[in-house]
Amino acid sequence: xxxxxxxxxxxxxxxxxxxxxxxxxxxxxxxxxxxxxxxxxxxxxxxxxxxxxxxxxxxxxxxxxxxxxxxxxxxxxxxxxxxxxxxxxxxxxxxxxxxxxxxxxxxxxxxxxxxxxxxxxxxxxxxxxxxxxxxxxxxxxxxxxxxxxxxxxxxxxxxxxxxxxxxxxxxxxxxxxxxxxxxxxxxxxxxxxxxxxxxxxxxxxxxxxxxxxxxxxxxxxxxxxxxxxxxxxxxxxxxxxxxxxxxxxxxxxxxxxxxxxxxxxxxxxxxxxxxxxxxxxxxxxxxxxxxxxxxxxxxxxxxxxxxxxxxxxxxxxxxxxxxxxxxxxxxxxxxxxxxxxxxxxxxxxxxxxxxxxxxxxxxxxxxxxxxxxxxxxxxxxxxxxxxxxxxxxxxxxxxxxxxxxxxxxxxxxxxxxxxxxxxxxxxxxxxxxxxxxxxxxxxxxxxxxxxxxxxxxxxxxxxxxxxxxxxxxxxxxxxxxxxxxxxxxxxxxxxxxxxxxxxxxxxxxxxxxxxxxxxxxxxxxxxxxxxxxxxxxxxxxxxxxxxxxxxxxxxxxxxxxxxxxxxxxxxxxxxxxxxxxxxxxxxxxxxxxxxxxxxxxxxxxxxxxxxxxxxxxxxxxxxxxxxxxxxxxxxxxxxxxxxxxxxxxxxxxxxxxxxxxxxxxxxxxxxxxxxxxxxxxxxxxxxxxxxxxxxxxxxxxxxxxxxxxxxxxxxxxxxxxxxxxxxxxxxxxxxxxxxxxxxxxxxxxxxxxxxxxxxxxxxxxxxxxxxxxxxxxxxxxxxxxxxxxxxxxxxxxxxxxxxxxxxxxxxxxxxxxxxxxxxxxxxxxxxxxxxxxxxxxxxxxxxxxxxxxxxxxxxxxxxxxxxxxxxxxxxxxxxxxxxxxxxx
RNA sequence: GGGCGCGUAGCUCAGCGGGAGAGCACCACGUUGACAUCGUGGGGGUCACAGGUUCGAUCCCUGUCGCGCCCACCA
Numbered sequence: 032x033x034x035x036x037x038x039x040x041x042x043x044x045x046x047x048x049x050x051x052x053x054x055x056x057x058x059x060x061x062x063x064x065x066x067x068x069x070x071x072x073x074x075x076x077x078x079x080x081x082x083x084x085x086x087x088x089x090x091x092x093x094x095x096x097x098x099x100x101x102x103x104x105x106x107x108x109x110x111x112x113x114x115x116x117x118x119x120x121x122x123x124x125x126x127x128x129x130x131x132x133x134x135x136x137x138x139x140x141x142x143x144x145x146x147x148x149x150x151x152x153x154x155x156x157x158x159x160x161x162x163x164x165x166x167x168x169x170x171x172x173x174x175x176x177x178x179x180x181x182x183x184x185x186x187x188x189x190x191x192x193x194x195x196x197x198x199x200x201x202x203x204x205x206x207x208x209x210x211x212x213x214x215x216x217x218x219x220x221x222x223x224x225x226x227x228x229x230x231x232x233x234x235x236x237x238x239x240x241x242x243x244x245x246x247x248x249x250x251x252x253x254x255x256x257x258x259x260x261x262x263x264x265x266x267x268x269x270x271x272x273x274x275x276x277x278x279x280x281x282x283x284x285x286x287x288x289x290x291x292x293x294x295x296x297x298x299x300x301x302x303x304x305x306x307x308x309x310x311x312x313x314x315x316x317x318x319x320x321x322x323x324x325x326x327x328x329x330x331x332x333x334x335x336x337x338x339x340x341x342x343x344x345x346x347x348x349x350x351x352x353x354x355x356x357x358x359x360x361x362x363x364x365x366x367x368x369x370x371x372x373x374x375x376x377x378x379x380x381x382x383x384x385x386x387x388x389x390x391x392x393x394x395x396x397x398x399x400x401x402x403x404x405x406x407x408x409x410x411x412x413x414x415x416x417x418x419x420x421x422x423x424x425x426x427x428x429x430x431x432x433x434x435x436x437x438x439x440x441x442x443x444x445x446x447x448x449x450x451x452x453x454x455x456x457x458x459x460x461x462x463x464x465x466x467x468x469x470x471x472x473x474x475x476x477x478x479x480x481x482x483x484x485x486x487x488x489x490x491x492x493x494x495x496x497x498x499x500x501x502x503x504x505x506x507x508x509x510x511x512x513x514x515x516x517x518x519x520x521x522x523x524x525x526x527x528x529x530x531x532x533x534x535x536x537x538x539x540x541x542x543x544x545x546x547x548x549x550x551x552x553x554x555x556x557x558x559x560x561x562x563x564x565x566x567x568x569x570x571x572x573x574x575x576x577x578x579x580x581x582x583x584x585x586x587x588x589x590x591x592x593x594x595x596x597x598x599x600x601x602x603x604x605x606x607x608x609x610x611x612x613x614x615x616x617x618x619x620x621x622x623x624x625x626x627x628x629x630x631x632x633x634x635x636x637x638x639x640x641x642x643x644x645x646x647x648x649x650x651x652x653x654x655x656x657x658x659x660x661x662x663x664x665x666x667x668x669x670x671x672x673x674x675x676x677x678x679x680x681x682x683x684x685x686x687x688x689x690x691x692x693x694x695x696x697x698x699x700x701x702x703x704x705x706x707x708x709x710x711x712x713x714x715x716x717x718x719x720x721x722x723x724x725x726x727x728x729x730x731x732x733x734x735x736x737x738x739x740x741x742x743x744x745x746x747x748x749x750x751x752x753x754x755x756x757x758x759x760x761x762x763x764x765x766x767x768x769x770x771x772x773x774x775x776x777x778x779x780x781x782x783x784x785x786x787x788x789x790x791x792x793x794x795x796x797x798x799x800x801x802x803x804x805x806x807x808x809x810x811x812x813x814x815x816x817x818x819x820x821x822x823x824x825x826x827x828x829x830x831x832x833x834x835x836x837x838x839x840x841x842x843x844x845x846x847x848x849x850x851x852x853x854x855x856x857x858x859x860x861x862x863x864x865x866x867x868x869x870x871x872x873x874x875x876x877x878x879x880x881x882x883x884x885x886x887x888x889x890x891x892x893x894x895x896x897x898x899x900x901x902x903x904x905x906x907x908x909x910x911x912x913x914x915x916x917x918x919x
Numbered sequence: 920g921g922g923c924g925c926g927u928a929g930c931u932c933a934g935c936g937g938g939a940g941a942g943c944a945c946c947a948c949g950u951u952g953a954c955a956u957c958g959u960g961g962g963g964g965u966c967a968c969a970g971g972u973u974c975g976a977u978c979c980c981u982g983u984c985g986c987g988c989c990c991a992c993c994a
């Protein structure tokens with residue numbers, strides 16, 4: 032016999048192990064089965080499970096379990112990402128805190144990488160174990176890591192392929208430079224943050240001493256690298272100065288005043304300093320005007336040897352302070368305005384990004400984007416919800432070259448080798464590069480490999496096919512690529528989704544997935560993105576410990592509606608834990624009532640109305656769940672099974688069958704027991720994708736007194752029912768009973784009928800069925816609503832209030848009504864409201880346009896509604912009349 | 920500056936042109952042989968505001984206000 036609650040803490044690990052041992056997580060080996068594949072967005076190998084992971088993987092697991100039960104050969108490809116900067120950052124911090132205050136350079140590349148691998152080995156299992164805690168049924172036997180040999184080979188193949196196709200090149204230009212990590216980063220890794228800053232006005236004297244111009248800048252320290260001053264050609268204030276020279280303060284260099292349409296007369300003073308090596312716009316202007324480049328920063332944004340001696344070695348902000356002081360002293364600082372401005376920050380380091388001139392590798396993203404755009408335009412890949420396509424298009428249509436090299440050590444080393452003369456050989460291996468060099472030089476030359484590694488997202492972008500063995504033609508690749516659905520958050524549409532589309536199409540000629548499901552972000556209470564660096568993370572594991580994985584999963588699935596961020600409420604998780612308990616106790620009830628399974632049971636054979644009704648309802652609910660999941664409407668699917676389980680099966684069915692189970696009709700009793708057990712089984716199956724643990728446990732435990740289960744629930748086929756199991760007649764009859772009981776209950780409560788007292792009921796209805804139904808359901812109705820009834824008017828107690836229920840009437844002993852005045856007020860209010868409702872409906876039904884244009888079923892519905900409302904009003908009116916009789 | 924989204928019950932949110940919903944919270948009653956992690960009943964909403972389209976608008980369109988996010992080279 033079951034206990035009164037499900038002990039999730041004890042059961043979850045055991046059940047998970049049983050699933051894994053059964054082989055359920057691996058795709059079934061049936062060539063006839065339709066393949067279904069989801070690629071996990073690989074979490075950082077050294078990361079921990081946060082709420083975003085919990086949501087993301089819950090949704091994937093719901094789909095995967097659903098499709099597996101539907102008989103498909105399901106592969107949920109799992110693995111982790113090496114997460115270049117993030118991981119290197121963690122290990123560097125460990126080093127720095129290790130007592131010796133070591134930097135990675137102190138260790139050297141080889142030793143440092145050993146440490147990173149050691150850290151990966153040590154902490155890499157954590158995220159996997161946490162996914163297991165969540166119940167994720169991914170195929171661990173195929174777990175991959177972006178720096179596995181196979182995936183690394185794919186990276187090299189793609190790099191060489193892009194290079195040979197002319198889609199990848201080395202270029203010297205300004206990049207976003209992170210002075211903390213001392214590496215280039217891509218545009219996407221830059222966060223523009225609004226900060227309070229200043230704009231200073233600085234006088235630059237004309238070289239001939241005949242005057243000065245005032246430039247405005249937010250970055251005075253870069254003036255040491257100024258190569259010109261710019262004005263708009265039509266700006267009358269400065270027209271006469273164009274072509275003349277100014278003497279750069281503190282430096283003494285003479286630089287020209289140039290004119291360019293780019294300069295905005297309305298901004299600042301209309302006169303701007305040009306620093307081509309330290310500003311993206313100035314770089315372009317400088318190139319147009321042949322100004323050259325003067326780099327004044329080193330890799331840590333300290334002033335270098337190109338700055339005047341007094342400033343060399345200073346940090347950029349220290350230099351700023353000193354420069355402002357010196358300008359002030361010389362009387363050249365002409366003002367400071369406080370203002371808000373956006374400043375670029377490294378998304379990992381948090382420091383201000385410096386535009387810096389370096390050699391980097393770039394991918395020609397614009398060319399690759401064309402197919403990625405077309406594939407979504409033609410519907411080869413669709414986004415759900417669809418509006419994300421706009422975001423995707425917008426970004427791809429304005430895409431800039433993708434800087435893929437990073438001056439880090441942790442990652443895929445760039446497969447490019449340099450000869451002493453600087454010529455480059457991009458190849459799959461050193462040997463291949465050497466062969467290339469030999470062909471070029473006619474002799475062996477010493478080659479040095481590029482020191483840099485690739486952007487983490489370069490390898491992530493290959494994930495859908497590299498994990499399947501590409502570039503080798505593996506059976507898995509042929510079977511599961513392109514994949515079915517990608518489930519991810521909108522925050523990585525650019526980082527990841529777009530890159531997979533571009534690289535997938537380029538190298539496989541196929542879209543990597545046919546559907547992209549974009550879910551909301553789980554945010555903190557202020558609507559901010561949860562992230563480890565902000566420290567505002569809610570720990571899903573703590574919720575799992577407290578309420579069980581099922582409760583957390585169900586919460587997330589039911590909140591995965593489109594269009595709103597998720598702010599997680601703890602009480603909601605608790606509510607769904609209670610749902611699990613409710614289900615558990617329903618199962619306990621069936622056990623106590625010997626509702627054992629019967630192998631030969633056929634739901635088509637049931638005779639009792641209440642049983643035909645629940646079969647019909649179960650079919651309807653299961654279909655709603657299927658439809659919801661097919662449409663990726665997780666909240667609707669979850670809602671459908673929740674409502675059926677609690678609101679229909681527990682609240683009504685189990686209550687209505689109690690009289691049968693306690694009665695003498697053995698045939699009805701046997702049928703009801705079997706139906707109750709069968710229906711519960713349907714609930715377990717349909718609920719399983721959402722709440723795998725409690726359903727699996729019950730699936731096992733419920734066979735204690737019946738036939739043994741053939742297999743674990745996770746391996747059960749998803750229920751599909753014929754339409755013949757739908758019974759509208761039974762549905763309408765039980766619906767009548769439910770409404771009668773609800774009505775009586777409500778009346779009892781409102782009229783303060785004492786709990787023990789029974790309500791005399793008088794039937795005077797025109798519906799000849801009413802009496803029969805009442806007779807038929809007497810036991811149930813009496814039990815649930817506690818009423819007595821009579822079928823003739825003469826038996827009604829004298830002085831009773833008559834309240835109509837549909838065609839029947841209920842007579843109540845008025846003596847039990849405590850406050851006639853307040854009851855009267857209430858009824859009058861109700862009476863008026865109903866009159867208004869009736870007016871509205873009648874007006875609608877009298878409107879010829881409505882009758883002409885509205886669909887037939889809508890008109891019929893309104894007629895029904897009118898009749899219902901009128902009947903209710905008559906009932907209330909009668910009650911009012913009786914009140915008058917009594918009190919008057 | 921451009922784009923996306925959101926404003927529905929005290930709170931967290933569903934609602935996909937035709938009678939305003941759920942969970943929690945609140946109030947009352949209930950310990951009835953599955954379940955107090957429960958049951959029954961109840962109170963509570965000009966669906967942000969203003970126009971428009973429609974026979975009919977919480978839902979579609981436009982505008983306004985408030986909030987959030989993304990993108991962007993605003994000296």
